Amino acid sequence: MNPVKRIAIVGAGPVGLAAAAHALEYGIEPIVFERGPEAGHAIAQWGHVRMFSTWSLNIDAASARLLAKTGWKRPDDTGHPTGVELCDRYVAPLAATDAMRKAVRYRHTVRSIGRAGIDKVKNAGRAQAPYELIVDTPDGPWRFRADAVIDASGTWFAPNPAGADGRAAPGEAANAAHISYGMPDIAGAARARYAGKRIAVLGGGHSAIGTLIELAALAETAPGTRIVWLYRGMRLERAFGGGSADALAARGALGSEIAELVALGRIEVEKGFHLDAIEPGLVLRAGERRVTADELIVATGFRPDLDMLREVRLSLDPALECPAALGPLIDPNLHSCGTVRPHGAVELAHPDPGFYLAGMKAYGRAPTFLLATGYEQVRSIVAELAGDTVAARRVELVLPETGVCAGPVKTTVRVKAASAPAASAGCCGGPATVADACCVDDQEAKAAGEAGCGCAAPALISASQDTR
Ligand SMILES: Cc1cc2nc3c(=O)[nH]c(=O)nc-3n(C[C@H](O)[C@H](O)[C@H](O)COP(=O)(O)OP(=O)(O)OC[C@H]3O[C@@H](n4cnc5c(N)ncnc54)[C@H](O)[C@@H]3O)c2cc1C
Numbered sequence: 001m002n003p004v005k006r007i008a009i010v011g012a013g014p015v016g017l018a019a020a021a022h023a024l025e026y027g028i029e030p031i032v033f034e035r036g037p038e039a040g041h042a043i044a045q046w047g048h049v050r051m052f053s054t055w056s057l058n059i060d061a062a063s064a065r066l067l068a069k070t071g072w073k074r075p076d077d078t079g080h081p082t083g084v085e086l087c088d089r090y091v092a093p094l095a096a097t098d099a100m101r102k103a104v105r106y107r108h109t110v111r112s113i114g115r116a117g118i119d120k121v122k123n124a125g126r127a128q129a130p131y132e133l134i135v136d137t138p139d140g141p142w143r144f145r146a147d148a149v150i151d152a153s154g155t156w157f158a159p160n161p162a163g164a165d166g167r168a169a170p171g172e173a174a175n176a177a178h179i180s181y182g183m184p185d186i187a188g189a190a191r192a193r194y195a196g197k198r199i200a201v202l203g204g205g206h207s208a209i210g211t212l213i214e215l216a217a218l219a220e221t222a223p224g225t226r227i228v229w230l231y232r233g234m235r236l237e238r239a240f241g242g243g244s245a246d247a248l249a250a251r252g253a254l255g256s257e258i259a260e261l262v263a264l265g266r267i268e269v270e271k272g273f274h275l276d277a278i279e280p281g282l283v284l285r286a287g288e289r290r291v292t293a294d295e296l297i298v299a300t301g302f303r304p305d306l307d308m309l310r311e312v313r314l315s316l317d318p319a320l321e322c323p324a325a326l327g328p329l330i331d332p333n334l335h336s337c338g339t340v341r342p343h344g345a346v347e348l349a350h351p352d353p354g355f356y357l358a359g360m361k362a363y364g365r366a367p368t369f370l371l372a373t374g375y376e377q378v379r380s381i382v383a384e385l386a387g388d389t390v391a392a393r394r395v396e397l398v399l400p401e402t403g404v405c406a407g408p409v410k411t412t413v414r415v416k417a418a419s420a421p422a423a424s425a426g427c428c429g430g431p432a433t434v435a436d437a438c439c440v441d442d443q444e445a446k447a448a449g450e451a452g453c454g455c456a457a458p459a460l461i462s463a464s465q466d467t468r
Contacts (some may be wrong), residue, residue: 001127001353003387004028004147008133010110012039014086015359015374016152017094018060020103022379025062026386031146032100033135035109035153039095040087042156047084048185049210052251053370055079058086060375063094070097080250109136113149114311115352131354148354148385150378151309155302155360156182162202162298164232164274164286171278178282179296183207186214193295195222200284200291202230202275203299204239205367206251209258211297216261227266228291230273230284236262304361313351322364323348323357330366342373342397344380356381372397 007023009016012034020030034041051058056077064074067090075081075089094100116132118125130145159181163169172179184190194215201212212229219225231239240259246252261267270291277285284291304321306314317327325347348356356362358381359374376397384392 001148001385004354004385006031006146007148007150007382007385008033008131008144008146010113010133010149010151011042011153011359011361012036012095012104012106013042013152013154013359014040014058014060014063014091014371015154015378016150017091017100017104018063018375019150019152019358019378019382020100021060021062021066021094022382023385024066024099024103026382026388028382028386030103031144032104033108033110033133033144034104034106037106038087038092039100039104040083040091042154043083043087043091045156046183047087048082048188049183050082050250051080051086052206052248052254053080053372054248054250055081055090057370057372059090060371060378062379063090066097066099067094105135105137107138108142110134110153110308111136111141112308112311113151113355116145120311120313127353148356149312150356150358150381151361152357152359152374152378153305153361155304155363158303158305159298160300160303160365162275162278162296162300164276169275169278171280174280175278175282175296178294179278179298181298183211183299184297186211186218191218191222194218194225196224197294198226198228198292199295199297200228200230200282200293201297201299202273202284203301204231204233205299205301206254207301208297208299209239209254211299212267213254213257213261216266219266226268228268228270228293229262230270230275230286230291232272232274234272236269236271301365301367302360303365304357312355314355315350317364320364320366322362322366323350325349326362330363330368332366332368342376342395344377344395345384345392346380348377348381354385 006029007019009019009030009032012032016032017039020032023030038044054077055075058081059074070093072093081089095104110133112134114120114132115126115129118129130147131149133144133146133149135142135144160166161168162172162179184193186194195218199215201208201215208229212227215225215227219227239255241252241255246255262269270289273286273289273291275284275286278296279285282293282296284293284296306321315324316322317324317331319333320327320331322330326343329341329343329347345356348358348362350356358377360369362374362377363369379396380392
């Protein structure tokens, strides 16, 4: 497609703002629509959570260059901000720059994206038709046209329900008063709700683990607080993660801490718990098993809102609801370690050229998204839209490994960049360097005419799905 002049960006989260910063550097006009009253509106909902990635991974390069012109003081690269700190020290100052103040429209909710005057079925004239967004604004609906769209609207506002089948469990709505989703502020605003209660936490990812650790801390000062972890898989080791092998030390530490709490008996665990109904009195049912609690925290991950994309021709992975080419790189069924090769415009493209999902939303239902991934995505996407295909295809990042690889153990690390954190020697060779491989082993196996790396060892498949 021709280089674009104007990009519509959905969401003023860190990735949406980064996309705008890169667009500005290429002389492209960005217009950012944000449903909330401020930038980082989704992060503000989990502001009490301390991030496991350091500032060095949480700041986008083009955004930093924009901020540098304002006298902004860059936080110490080694610190781990909370969500509030990420907003106060980075997102808000970025949004306050002159360029961003011109670009971002707050309280503007994008309802629908399509091609102006052309429905999804029609081919004729499609390539020439600009994108048209229908946006709810404080002054009423607005139809806004742009040459390209980057949807960086995240997934925070669409948490997965409690049912093991991916749907709301029978009784979930009726018991809503005692159910919360995501990561409640247990040490702060939500303390009174949970102190002295029996609380069930459903899920196996970082949100569930962070919440369990917070509850264990609460139990130390609030007598009578009891915690039960409802875990879908049978092997807790998967949830414990890579421990000291994790290149993000704080992420590894979360796993080590929860392992210790479980070993000490401070958290009761119900393994293989596939929740299928919630009965009155918050009786949580999985087949014949029943667990009773006063409160349930559902930390089963998030899903993308695809309704507003109904008129865009998308190519999505059927399971993960992420761009199809990205699926094999991040699918926990296929590639257990969560270590992801950096990817950009090529992997994120859809049949409608000029439309991209980026940031947390680009991962669809897959876990393990990192901000650094999102920044690399939008750097590449914007370069592609500007016609700078060389920069679009250049890889400028190697992501830290999780250290939970299920593949054959390697003694040498073959993929490394100067700026990359040391890769784990226990992983399957590290991230691949070609598009159709999930890791170096996979890349080499395919080059040798074999099916792939086989990281989806059958015994580990169910455990690797345990973000729920
Ligand atoms: C509890 C938690 C902890 C995390 N910790 C880390 C960590 O330590 N390190 C790390 O790298 N990543 C972490 N992540 C993952 C990820 O980096 C963050 O979720 C990050 O905020 C994603 O940025 P984003 O810009 O893609 O999306 P978001 O920050 O979610 O921003 C999306 C924006 O779009 C807006 N929006 C949504 N819908 C619309 C609409 N229809 N119209 C207009 N605006 C809309 C939202 O209000 C929001 O402001 C964490 C995530 C969570 C939930």
